Amino acid sequence: MSAQDQREHDRAGALAARFAEVFGHAPDGVWRAPGRVNLIGEHTDYNDGLVLPFAIDRSALVAVRLRRGGGPEGDVVDLASTWAPAGEELSRVRFRAGGLAPGAVPGWGAYPAGVVHVLAGSGGVEVPGFELLLDSTVPVGAGLSSSHAVEVATVVALDELLGLGLDRPAMARLTQRAENEFVGAPTGIMDQSASLLGRAGAALFLDCSDLAAESVPLxxxxxxxxxxxxxxxxxxxxxxxxxxxxxxxxxxxxxxxxxxxxxxxxxxxxxxxxxxxxxxxxxxxxxxxxxxxxxxxxxxxxxxxxxxxxxxxxxxxxxxxxxxxxxxxxxxxxxxxxxxxxxxxxxxxxxxxxxxxxxxxxxxxxxxxxxxxxxxxxxxxxxxxxxxxxxxxxxxxx
CATH class of the missing domain: 3.30.70.890 (GHMP kinase, C-terminal domain)
Structure with a gap:
């Protein structure tokens, strides 16, 4: 295991333990999604152009557990994040998975909520309630795609837990729609693709017109x-x-x-x-x-x-x-x-x-x-x- 992998594994273990403290039981798993640096190819992605980003060694981790057994809270999504206001241990967001509308969830919670909205909307997926604890080392507001890392970590987790079988380009399109339709940011496809398709020691040469991708040694x-x-x-x-x-x-x-x-x-x-x-x-x-x-x-x-x-x-x-x-x-x-x-x-x-x-x-x-x-x-x-x-x-x- 590389030093970076060991650090991620240790972070995941600590997050799982924190999840148990916050929610009273262990998560179903912990998933990660990296931020990205775009080496070159800026503002070309939403013009069906060419980009050359790479995933970086800073990431968002999410510990997730699906709600089981239905009941009155069967579709409740309970989010917590270590991104918290000064003086608070955690930032908390709570909403129902059904009937989400753009603008209904404020702040950082809009990113996981957007993924749920798109999956449950045109995706036709019945998304149950779940609990999620987020920790991220991607700087917020720094242009390193902190928001997309949260969305990608969420969709990768839900894809596995719900057995959706989505491929990586489909996940990229889905999180782009979450960003465009729910969050209200008219971003392109590059950030999600880099987070999903990145490879150690390589940049991602991506044609945004058809998502044709190639790992190029870096x-x-x-x-x-x-x-x-x-x-x-x-x-x-x-x-x-x-x-x-x-x-x-x-x-x-x-x-x-x-x-x-x-x-x-x-x-x-x-x-x-x-x-x-x-x-x-x-x-x-x-x-x-x-x-x-x-x-x-x-x-x-x-x-x-x-x-x-x-x-x-x-x-x-x-x-x-x-x-x-x-x-x-x-x-x-x-x-x-x-x-x-x-x-x-x-x-x-x-x-x-x-x-x-x-x-x-x-x-x-x-x-x-x-x-x-x-x-x-x-x-x-x-x-x-x-x-x-x-x-x-x-x-x-x-």
Missing amino acids: PLAEQGLAVVVVDTKVAHSHADGGYAARRAACERGAAALGAGSLREVPDDADLGVLDPETARRVRHVRTENRRVLAAVARLRAGDVRSVGELLTASHASLRDDYEVSCPELDLAVDTALAAGALGARMTGGGFGGSAIALVPAERAGAVAAAVERAFAAAGLRRPAAFTVVPGDGAGRVR
């Missing part, structure tokens, strides 16, 4: 490299207006160019027919797809180091054409590059969250320290900097 340690994540501590939300506005602009651009999605727009299409803002949004998506293809080609050839320049070009496009960066993300990227990173960019939806830097492993600490000093000099909140490695996708831990 031998960071073998090539003396590391990926440093800088959580700027600027919170963001996919449910806010900025993300939705970018998606709407892409849809307008595709329609104006006579295509169903930006993926279908030919390379020689005349962007001059678009207003300047929409043209910039479209240009980012088209060039980002090309950067993903270039990154995949370099990884297949074993040349991880040269991917760095593609990351930096991606950030410039996200900053200037897609306009989803922010001063804190720009500072993190610029400082990392000045401190010796091979490439750096914002990752995730933007408007805050995290940046990533591809660095020589021996420079990881120096890069992190340089970013912290730069934030302090600018009078900004201290960021959190840490390394991540590509890990395995979701599954049962115990």
Whole structure:
């Protein structure tokens, strides 16, 4: 068992014991789903484009037990989470599995509730009540897909406990619908897919038009490299207006160019027919797809180091054409590059969250320290900097 697997196993054991304390009996099992870092391919997923994320060694764990025997509480879902307000041991959410409507469950509980809503709705599954205890090491609001990790852990657990036999692409589609229809965030398919399909030591090359997926080697340690994540501590939300506005602009651009999605727009299409803002949004998506293809080609050839320049070009496009960066993300990227990173960019939806830097492993600490000093000099909140490695996708831990 690897050191990471041992840590997950130990966490799962502790969570199962805590579950017994909270609910008075043992769970049926414990399941995990990792967060993700998107190496490159940002804001392309909802345009049927190409992405290259990897699952990370930080995850959401859920201990779950189905209610049995029916009765007046047979469809009651009782959730608890170690994500709790200051001064409280646990955050609690309770609802009935039947008749859920969007907006009915607030806060973090909306993510498991959304999965139940979609399963019981068009999925046609009779979802009984259950108890669930959540613990997550994926930073919230950092652009590392903490919400999708919760949804994926929930759907993987319910799939096994209810014997649904869903395949991984079906689970990805289901959790996307939970996010879109129940939570109200117009996200694409990438985050769930990375959490479900990730492999240790590899990135996931995903075509979001048909979910065709390929594991591409990402031998960071073998090539003396590391990926440093800088959580700027600027919170963001996919449910806010900025993300939705970018998606709407892409849809307008595709329609104006006579295509169903930006993926279908030919390379020689005349962007001059678009207003300047929409043209910039479209240009980012088209060039980002090309950067993903270039990154995949370099990884297949074993040349991880040269991917760095593609990351930096991606950030410039996200900053200037897609306009989803922010001063804190720009500072993190610029400082990392000045401190010796091979490439750096914002990752995730933007408007805050995290940046990533591809660095020589021996420079990881120096890069992190340089970013912290730069934030302090600018009078900004201290960021959190840490390394991540590509890990395995979701599954049962115990």
